[in-house]
Amino acid sequence: MEYNFRQIEQNWQAAWKKNNAYKVANNFSKPKCYVLDMFPYPSGAGLHVGHPLGYIASDIYSRFKRLKGFNVLHPMGYDAFGLPAEQYAIEHGIHPAVSTNNNIDNFRRQLDNIGFCYDWDREVRTCEPGYYKWTQWIFLQLFNSYYNRATQKAESIASLIKNFEEKGNAAHECPGDASVSFTAAEWENFSEKEQQDILMQYRLAYCGYGEVNWCEALGTVLANDEVVNGVSERGGHPVVKKKLRQWYLRITEYADRLLSGLQTIEFSEAMQEMQTNWIGKSYGAEIDFKIETPGEKLTTHHSPLTVYTTRPDTIFGVDFMVVAPEHALIEEIVSAEQKEAVEAYITYVKSRSDRERQAEKKISGCFTGAYAVNPFNERRIPIWISEYVLAGYGTGAIMGVPCGDERDHKFAKHFNITITNIIGEFYNGEDANPTKDAVLSNSGFLDGIPMRDAMNIVIDKLVEMGIGKRKVNYKMRDAAFSRQRYWGEPFPIVWKDGIAYPLDEKELPLRLPEVDSYSPGPEGEGPLANLTDWVSAPVPGKPGETGIRETNTMPGYAGSSWYFLRYMDPQNETEFCNRQISDYWNQVDLYIGGTEHAVGHLLYSRMWTKVLYDLGHIGFDEPYRKLVNQGMITGKSAFGKILWVREGAENLYETKDTGELIPVIVPLQFPQLATGLPILDRLPVELITIDSSGKYFLTKNDCTKISEKYLKFKGLRIASYEEAMNYVQPQLNLEIKREWFSDKIELDIVDEKMSKSKLNTFNPNDLVEKFGADTFRMYEMFLGPVEQSKPWDTKGIEGVHRFLKKLWRLFFEEEKGKIWNEEAPTAAELKVLHRAIKKIEDDTERFSFNTAVSAFMICVNELADLKCHKRAILEPVVVLLAPYAPHICEELWHGLGNNGFVLDAPYPVYDEKHTVESSKEYPVSINGKVRTNINIALDATQEQVQEIVLANELVQKWMEGKELKKFIFVKGKMINVVI
RNA sequence: GCCCCGGUGGUGGAAUUGGUAGACACGCAGGACUUAAAAUCCUGUUCGCCGCAACGCGAGUACGGGUUCAAUUCCCGUCUGGGGCACCA
Structure with missing residues (x-):
């Protein structure tokens, strides 16, 4: 058998x-x-x-x-909404649902x-109404919740409204705009629109205007992690900043819990670090500087300049200020002499795409003519603007400490700003030193104090003077949650007079309607905007009124943020997942996947889980207990030198004809011609012969196979020495050697990421x-x-x-x-x-x-x-x-x-x-080098072992009568004789 | 530039806590069986040296140092590959 x-x-x-x-x-x-x-x-x-x-x-x-007796849930499904299917639909007119189902x-x-052991009865597809009904439902949960900073969890908007009615918003700082402040009486007097606008600033899923990554070619907005080097990850189209109405998830409110939650789960070091960096929590201080403009003595009628710094200890080393070109204060403080220059600089910055601004290595900036005043020594500090300071981070303004920060140092050198040294010999005059270990000098009341201690002393002093406060900052932004696309979940929202009305749960799912064309709607809107009948809809809770539907759709990560819950109870039509069932299956015990989802999917999905937990829908607040990242499998790409010749050509070099071209392989040794031919190109590795020495060759047989399977390589053949001599040599006068040629041509091999296109x-x-x-x-x-x-x-x-x-x-x-x-x-x-x-x-x-x-x-x-x-x-x-x-x-x-x-x-x-075992063949080393093996009973005592070993002939030979210095015996492992 | 992870035979890799470096497999070389092939089995295979052989010598885990009776493993420096972040204050 x-x-x-x-x-x-x-x-x-x-x-x-x-x-x-x-x-x-x-x-x-x-x-x-x-x-x-x-x-x-x-x-x-x-x-x-x-x-x-x-x-x-x-x-x-x-x-x-x-086998070990566990009830194992091991499901599989498909993340079925996404751009490629829509792109395919645009190009081929095939409905994304059809191509997706085929795939x-x-x-x-x-x-x-x-032979996988998946329970296919539990399969989920994010694009099916039975599934996205609950994605929409969770969106409504997010829409109807806010983050209560006092209790550190999501709570219902209804409870917030009640609070406003009783006490105004004194107890709940507005996360969208900290300056919003009102009393209970004021709340009562607000119009519905005013009230809703305020509530929108609290909601966990909210609508706002913001600078987003706009990709003209895709007609859509991309998340930060979908933009690579300033171009779209898919397609490589240019991306620019544009202000658009967008939905967002208020993930920033969860920054701290996302950070501390990492301690409770088993993610790889690298993964934890990536998420930590992404969240980017930093501790520092916000400091208010009074502003002095030319002709005016120190006055209070300007708002102060507020900077964020992680190094308040360096405050005596501040030699200049830099504010972002977008900063609101600029207009107010700019001097008459500098006005023109500043405006020119701002125009220059505006003309530059985000991509250019980020790539710029050249130092640029412009003096505003105004000065800030150091509160501790009254020093006047020039205020500059420069593109290297971003409006969106911190307060959009920094204090420049050239002796301690490399970027500030370059800026000071470039504009000839005098550098104050506050760290003594730690600063060499050439390079900034970001140390925290120096003892401060030139620092007024801080002289002689180590930097680490000075941080707190300065902050305490600032607080006492009422011009500063301790401040924690995060790099992470709220997540953009809408796409101007067709193939995604529609939002269960109807707009009327600028107010977003959520659909009632009973109306879910809001089905994705059929469209005739997948091209974008007017003014950057998605394809759904073209469906006037569908767009017009009754306003929920307002009988008789008609509004317009939200025409954005949700991004790819919507469905994948909670799919692990749906597998537990995939057919449930009345709940996203029964609570008893989710209590049983609980967290994912082992989650396996690639690193590419490190910050996108894994962070969003952790946030959704926390929200569902806060609202009492599930009993745990981290989705994945242990994460294993599978490594990438790279493939060997085979490169051959190819001449593309005209069909039937007798002349190998004749390629100008635009008709059918036939690829002819020439030897690798064949010189690269000035005209760019032959071209080094990839050949399909699976159809290539590998000989016993591990070298990759192209044989006549391979050519036939490749020719049959790949249209691109139709007619592929190997050039002969005679052909090359007759048709290439005379025209191009190349040295061509006979030994290069044979009936199989060697190929060049390169390791790279495996992908069909390669x-x-x-x-x-x-x-x-x-x-x-x-x-x-x-x-x-x-x-x-x-x-x-x-x-x-x-x-x-x-x-x-x-x-x-x-x-x-x-x-x-x-x-x-x-x-x-x-x-x-x-x-x-x-x-x-x-x-x-x-x-x-x-x-x-x-x-x-x-x-x-x-x-x-x-x-x-x-x-x-x-x-x-x-x-x-x-x-x-x-x-x-x-x-x-x-x-x-x-x-x-x-x-x-x-x-x-x-x-x-x-x-x-x-x-x-x-x-x-009762005995072991011990390796016996003399001075750390293994010289022999001796079989000794495992229960032998140290003394017995020493006796046996020292009596051994070989050991004695090596000792040559020398004194025993030390006898090392590790039971069950080894013996070392030191002489 | 900053942060993190790695670098071991011809190849993929092993050595779980500082304790016989190279398990297992590929490849290669030689042999057995066979008319032959396939399949299967056996032997050898880190490098260098001596050699009839050795459970013979020496070197060896990117490189240079260090700690230790003992280092692929711990520490310092250099080189190098991969990943992440990148005017983030």
Whole structure:
């Protein structure tokens, strides 16, 4: 009997399906384990071998936990709203729902091939009304809530209104505009519009105007993390700042809890750091400086200049101020002489896109003619404007301390501003030194005080003088939550006279209507704005009145911020998720996905969870207890030198014809011509020959295959020496050597991220077809640690396949068939088994799947050496292996005569008694170098060991009669003789 | 520029707490079986030196130092690869 993996895998996949083997019940009596993959965006390119890496890891862990008696929730779904489908719709006129569903079907076929244990009855698709009904519902929760800073949690807007009616807003500072202040009586007298405008400034989901990243080409606004180097992440279109009405999530109110929550969950160091940086909490002070303008003595009729600084201790080192060019105070303080220059500079800054402003390395700025006054020594400090200060961060104004800040130092040097040294020899006159360890000098009452101590002294003094306060700042901004796009969740909002009216829950879902065209609506609005009938809608709570619907849609991260909850109770039509059920499944125990979602998805989803928790809808406030980031699989891209020639051309160099061009490969040694030919271009790696030395070659046969599969390379062939000599050499006078040419041409290999466009992908289906799903699964794990990025190389897969065949031969022989028996196992066999149990159980538990695979190999190698065919040994091995290679294990499990699926077999229990040894072959070092091994009983005392070792012939030889200085004996490990 | 993580044979990688560096696998070389091939099995494979062989010597985990009886592991410096942030005050 041969290991016929195709038949075996097909049979058992069908049997599992027929018996609903992966159906997960909400069975509250069993201990639970929730294992989640980041659900994919179903792109048209399908899966390549890099995608399933995380899925396989989580699948193994799920199956392992199931064997250990847990009720394991391991679902899969699709993040189905998104730009590419809409882009495709614009280009091909196909409805995004249609192309998305096609892509999903394709994904599903690929996933099924690999034998995952997903409970597909729990599948979610974010684009389906049954799902986005609840995305809209959660949006309404956010809309109808505010963050109560006193209780540090989200509470209902209704309770806030009640508070306003009784006491005004004295107890609740307005997060949208801190200057808003009113009494209960004033509140009562506000119009509905005024009241609603104020409430909007409190809501967790709110509408506002703001500078957003506007991408003309996409006709949409992009989130910060969707803009890369000033261009859109998708498509690389230019992005500029534009003021637009946008929905936002008030995530900044959660900054502190998002930060402190990191301490309660297991995210990698790198991930925690990324989120911490993104939140960007800093401690410092806001300081008010009085302003003196020319001709006026120090007056109070100007508002003070308020700066934010993290280094109040350096206040005596302030040599200039810089305010953002957008700062409101500029107009008020600018002097007559400087007015023109300042206006010119502001015009200059405005003319520059955000991208240019950020990329600028040149120092620029303009003096306003006004001075601030240092409150401690009355020094007059010139106030400048410069583009390097951003209006949106802190107060939009900084105090320049050139001796302590590199950027300020460059600015001072550039404009010849005198630099005050307050840190003595820590400042060398050449470079700023941002130290906190110096003792202050030139600092008035702070002289002689270490900087770290001075910080608090200064702040206390400022507070006492009433001109400053302690201040915590965050880098993070509120998250833009609307897109001028079609393929997303519609907002359940109707506008009337500038007031946003939320739809009643009963009206959800607000379905996405059909449109004729996916192009943007008027004035930067989304495609929905074109549907006049749909846009016009009754105003909720105002019978008889008609308003207009919100035409923005929600961004991609809306649906993905809460999907882990929907899997728990996916068909519930009356709630987003039943509370009893979410109490049971609770947090995701293991979340696996790529690092690219570090700050986007993971932060938003953590915020939504906290809001739902605050409002009492769920019982936990962190969604993911443990996060594992799978590493990227890189692919080898193969580059060949290609000449594109005219069809039927006799002349290799003749390429001007715009007709059909045929690619001809020339040797790599072929000189790059002045005309830019031949062109170095990628060739599809999967169809290229790798020879035994690991070099990549293109053969005639490869050319045929590539030519057939890729339209671009139709007619591909290899240039001959004669062709090159006849047709290239005379025209271009190149040196061409015969030895470069052969019937196979070597290619250049570069490691890069795997992607279809780079032609370096491998389709998992092809490998499954050739070696089977079990081999594929184990090979992906064997490649290396899940979290590490690593190059893909198909060569090694044979080794894993051989392992499975070797395992098979412990049970069956080709001619004799079944060879396993019921004999009692020997001590040696039990030792092999139990060592494997311990190693594999530990490794699986700590996600070290690559070492677990090698432990399986060791175990099977040893059992083969022992010629062990005993059921008592083999059966536990089959169960151990089942999470990794479920199909072959199911076959062997039944082959051994078991009924029921191996999926629910009891996990083998490690018993130490089989692995204990009575003695050990100790490595014996002399002065740290291993010289010999001596077998010594494990229970021997230090004295006995020393006696045995020193008596050893070899040890004596090395000691050559020298004195023993020290005798190191680490029980069970090693011995070191120091002489 | 700042922050974080890494660098181990020809290749992927192992060494979980400072205790025999290179497990396991690929590749390669040689051999067995076979008419032959595939499949399978066996032997060798960090480098250098001596060699019939050795459980023989020396070097060796990017490089240079240090701590220790003992360092891939801890500390300092340099080089280098990857990721994150970037006029963030």
